[in-house]
Amino acid sequence: MSNFDDKLAQHISGLDKEKQPERDLWRGIELGIASQQSVSAEEQESSSKVTPRQWMAIAASVCLVTVLWLSAPLAFKPDESRSDSYALIDAMSTQQKQQVNSLLASYESTPALTQDWQEQLKELDDAADVIKAALKDDPDNSALIKMLHHVYQQQIALIERVHAPKWQQI
Template identity: 85%
Template sequence: MSNFDDKLAQHISGISKEKQPERDLWRGIELGITSQQGDASQDDASSSTVTSKQWMAIAASVCLVIVLWFAAPFAFKAEESRSDGYALIDAMSMQQQQQVNSLLASYESTTALTEDWQEQLKELDDAADVIKAALKDDPDNSALIKMLHHVYQQQIALIERVHAPKWQQI
């Protein structure tokens, strides 16, 4: 063993095996027991209050859920919200139709460069109808709205290209 180990063993053997308290502990124990008994009687009363409050909260929550369960179908009508979401598509369609009619009226005296442009316009119109049918089921689908907008842009571009190509505008 080293010198440190010898000193450590000597100190350990010099320590007494029993530790005596510096003051009388029974008085503190007695006070602790009596205060716990008083607290226990108060805890019983407060725990019953907490329990009754919990039951009242649960009952109120159940009543609220029942009221919402029966009132929800009347307050939130799925058809109305679906038609509100579809109002944007209806407005887009009306604006597109007005724009197409306006363009066709302005190019009425101009001869078209091709003969099948009305068939192409009809195909684009059919594509728009298919997209609008899909939007009736999901009016908030942004991808479908973008597709519809793109089809409408193609319709306008077709009418302008057929009646007033860029090479004639110079």
């Protein structure tokens, strides 16, 4: 042990083992317990009485819940929201078809580097159809929407790689 540790141990051993309070604490404890018991008795008496202000708050809460309950069927129409959500997916699919067709038209005169690229494009198209079928049941599923977007990106990347690879662009 170091010199500091020795001195610290000596100082600790020289301290009193018990610390005595400077005054009698029981008087304060007794007063605290007595006042707490009187406050809790007053709270029990006042809690059993409902004030007019509390009645107003209860009535307002009941009215609010009733209005929300009755207006909820008007605000929530599941069939319309599903069709709106799937309409966005249809728009995304239409845009993808237009983009693929324009890419194919622009690369029409460029020879393809591989022969099986159309089969790969068909497989990606089949995967997109499966994802869209799943999205008909759950049009708000963000994971499926991301998967569909990824498949569409793969289709575009496939067409670009087959017709204009990066090593030819240099």
